[in-house]
Amino acid sequence: MLDKYIVHQCRNPEYIEFLKQLVDNKGLHNPALGITKMILAGNSMKMSTKQTQVFKYYVYNKFKDQRCKICGVHIPWKDMADAVCSGYLCYTCFGKYAE
């Protein structure tokens, strides 16, 4: 069974942008990398059940609902790639920390 929610997320432009950055930053390894590239190519609907599970376990679940380590705010997808690099700080706390 295809996880409709995952497929839906894979059409969210902010999520797609995050996945692109994740691939560019070499934050993924196969098989998750190959599946993510498939999604970026617009083929999320063609994922097999197994591919969806791998993606869900190794990519989606890993980054969903991440909160800032300092203030606890939920980190949006558009800030997630930066947050991964900063050790999960939100945009505001990262600004303070960097000063």
Ligand SMILES: [Zn+2]
């Ligand atoms: Zn914060």
